[in-house]
Amino acid sequence: MGIAIRNISKHFGAFRALDDVSIDIPSGELVALLGPSGCGKTTLLRIIAGLEHADAGSILLDGEDASSQHVRERNVGFVFQHYALFRHMTVFENVAFGLRVKPRKERPSSAEIRKRVYRLLELVQLDWLADRYPSQLSGGQRQRIALARALAVEPRVLLLDEPFGALDAKVRKELRRWLRRLHDEIHVTSVFVTHDQEEALEVADRVVLLNKGQVEQIGSPDEIYDHPNSPFVAGFLGSVNLFHGRVEDGHLHVGEHALPVGEGQGALDEAVGYVRPHEFDLLPATADSGIPAKIERVISVGPVAQIELTREDGELIEVEVYRDALDELGLREGDRVSLRPRAIRVFRKEPLAA
Amino acid sequence: MASIRRFSALPGFRLAMGYTLVYLALVVLIPLASVATNTVSLGWESFWRVVADPRVVASYQLSFGASLLAAAINTVFGLIFAWVLVRYTFPGKRLIDALIDLPFALPTAVAGIALATIYSKNGLVGSLFQPYGIDLAYNPNGVLLALVFIGLPFVVRTVQPVLADLEKEVEEAAAGLGASRWQTFVRIILPHLTPALLTGFALAFARAVGEYGSVIFIAGNVPMVSEITPLMIITKLEQYDYAGATAVASVMLIISFVLLLIINALQGWAQTRHGKGG
Numbered sequence: 001m002g003i004a005i006r007n008i009s010k011h012f013g014a015f016r017a018l019d020d021v022s023i024d025i026p027s028g029e030l031v032a033l034l035g036p037s038g039c040g041k042t043t044l045l046r047i048i049a050g051l052e053h054a055d056a057g058s059i060l061l062d063g064e065d066a067s068s069q070h071v072r073e074r075n076v077g078f079v080f081q082h083y084a085l086f087r088h089m090t091v092f093e094n095v096a097f098g099l100r101v102k103p104r105k106e107r108p109s110s111a112e113i114r115k116r117v118y119r120l121l122e123l124v125q126l127d128w129l130a131d132r133y134p135s136q137l138s139g140g141q142r143q144r145i146a147l148a149r150a151l152a153v154e155p156r157v158l159l160l161d162e163p164f165g166a167l168d169a170k171v172r173k174e175l176r177r178w179l180r181r182l183h184d185e186i187h188v189t190s191v192f193v194t195h196d197q198e199e200a201l202e203v204a205d206r207v208v209l210l211n212k213g214q215v216e217q218i219g220s221p222d223e224i225y226d227h228p229n230s231p232f233v234a235g236f237l238g239s240v241n242l243f244h245g246r247v248e249d250g251h252l253h254v255g256e257h258a259l260p261v262g263e264g265q266g267a268l269d270e271a272v273g274y275v276r277p278h279e280f281d282l283l284p285a286t287a288d289s290g291i292p293a294k295i296e297r298v299i300s301v302g303p304v305a306q307i308e309l310t311r312e313d314g315e316l317i318e319v320e321v322y323r324d325a326l327d328e329l330g331l332r333e334g335d336r337v338s339l340r341p342r343a344i345r346v347f348r349k350e351p352l353a354a
Numbered sequence: 355m356a357s358i359r360r361f362s363a364l365p366g367f368r369l370a371m372g373y374t375l376v377y378l379a380l381v382v383l384i385p386l387a388s389v390a391t392n393t394v395s396l397g398w399e400s401f402w403r404v405v406a407d408p409r410v411v412a413s414y415q416l417s418f419g420a421s422l423l424a425a426a427i428n429t430v431f432g433l434i435f436a437w438v439l440v441r442y443t444f445p446g447k448r449l450i451d452a453l454i455d456l457p458f459a460l461p462t463a464v465a466g467i468a469l470a471t472i473y474s475k476n477g478l479v480g481s482l483f484q485p486y487g488i489d490l491a492y493n494p495n496g497v498l499l500a501l502v503f504i505g506l507p508f509v510v511r512t513v514q515p516v517l518a519d520l521e522k523e524v525e526e527a528a529a530g531l532g533a534s535r536w537q538t539f540v541r542i543i544l545p546h547l548t549p550a551l552l553t554g555f556a557l558a559f560a561r562a563v564g565e566y567g568s569v570i571f572i573a574g575n576v577p578m579v580s581e582i583t584p585l586m587i588i589t590k591l592e593q594y595d596y597a598g599a600t601a602v603a604s605v606m607l608i609i610s611f612v613l614l615l616i617i618n619a620l621q622g623w624a625q626t627r628h629g630k631g632g
Binding site: 049051070071072075076077078080082084085086087088097098101102146149150152153 | 521523524526527528529530531532533534537541542545546
């Protein structure tokens with residue numbers, strides 16, 4: 001049950017929420033729609049569900065045009081950030097709701113409903129809560145019930161809008177592993193919206209990065225992390241250090257220093273190099289390559305030490321190294337070092353850098 | 355005697371409870387008790403003669419019947435009013451919102467006279483119904499009209515905030531699960547509103563039972579047909595029959611109290627179904 005999103009555009013007044021967005025989501029995949037707030041990801045999800053209507057474009061569910069179908073008819077499961085459980089119903093009745101409102105001809109018998117609801121409650125490991133009311137559950141439990149409720153109608157696709165957004169950090173981490181395992185079990189095509197790149201990279205088969213209503217990049221988590229195709233993507237997926245300069249003869253020239261970027265890179269007059277904090281080697285200040293910097297602060301909690309350094313021109317650089325390596329080098333705050341990036345991603349400097 | 359004072363997380367229980375009981379006694383219980391003692395002075399036989407008088411019984415029927423009906427009508431229309439005010443935006447919304455409270459503020463006699471003028475045979479609205487042989491004023495219809503008028507704000511004002519509280523997402527979730535608009539209304543929205551509707555119904559009903567001023571101008575006050583119980587009480591008072599007046603009043607009190615208790619119990623039941631602890 002794949003989803004095809006074809007040239008979807010949506011305006012809210014003068015604000016362009018989505019601009020000619022096309023995405024193909026193959027059957028059985030778990031896809032993350034990732035982007036900063038206001039990028040249109042939730043709007044896109046609501047359009048897929050039929051809760052919102054696009055100004056232009058179409059949504060194909062399993063090859064069939066669903067654009068004119070009402071949310072009732074689309075048979076999609078939708079999970080809301082704030083659960084949206086029915087407060088006056090027990091957990092059992094919440095999950096059973098989708099089955100009970102079916103037209104009489106299609107409605108399963110009440111024994112069948114009971115069986116199916118319990119099977120789903122077991123799937124989300126909450127069958128022991130069947131008689132409770134939503135107000136008696138924790139946030140994580142509520143969201144699992146919301147998921148069971150959405151799955152009860154055997155939806156063609158499962159859509160989740162920031163499903164873990166309202167939960168605290170620990171529960172969120174647990175639940176996203178659990179969602180991944182659940183998806184491996186039931187294989188329903190799923191799309192979830194998140195603004196948390198870690199969540200997207202950890203859970204999804206593929207990540208769609210949206211920015212200002214447009215698709216920036218689509219790819220597997222590795223692909224988009226290791227090979228971002230725009231400065232936005234590079235900047236959005238974790239912290240980066242920026243080096244402004246010009247590219248010539250396979251080197252990025254930053255001030256008087258040159259950093260090798262590989263022969264494949266063509267010459268650029270105005271370029272920006274992106275280096276992630278863990279992609280630096282720390283060398284003694286006397287080394288003849290790399291960029292000189294001074295250690296300002298070392299935060300060494302856990303296995304990885306975070307080091308804040310300043311360049312000669314005063315710009316801040318963040319570096320992460322294993323603490324063992326740091327101890328071996330015997331570096332402390334105030335020391336001078338030379339930073340050599342192991343990998344640099346170079347982009348043309350944009351006229352209006354965001 | 356050393357007693358250990360226990361400190362509660364919610365201090366001020368004794369003080370607050372003390373004020374509550376004194377206030378309740380002064381304002382509600384003592385006046386009501388005097389009704390009872392006055393009635394007792396009458397003796398059982400004459401008490402029965404007064405309260406079982408066919409004219410008085412007819413007034414009970416009218417008062418409680420019309421009050422229940424008016425409260426029911428207001429529950430339906432109050433829900434629609436609240437729905438319109440919460441769900442839609444339209445020009446003049448604030449004005450309508452303010453107009454709803456007017457029956458609260460208007461002296462009831464003014465309301466009664468205004469209603470009688472408009473709904474009588476020659477009145478603006480009454481004349482429209484006249485050709486079909488329907489009289490809206492000076493009969494039980496008039497009583498009902500007046501009671502509907504004064505009870506309207508109660509349901510609107512109790513339902514409005516609760517309806518505003520209902521998240522749009524809950525309805526979207528229901529629609530996503532395949533529920534029709536009607537199923538969503540009956541299974542999701544209405545249960546959510548039931549406690550508030552019952553409260554509004556109870557308030558509108560209680561107000562209607564006690565109403566006097568607006569009703570007497572439009573009721574016509576025909577014996578056995580359109581006399582309300584408060585009018586019977588006033589009539590007896592005007593004849594210096596204080597014991598008789600309190601006898602009628604005490605029966606009215608008991609019926610009102612029982613009905614309100616039932617409504618309260620229903621409310622409690624609806625609330626539990628709503629899930630304890632909010």
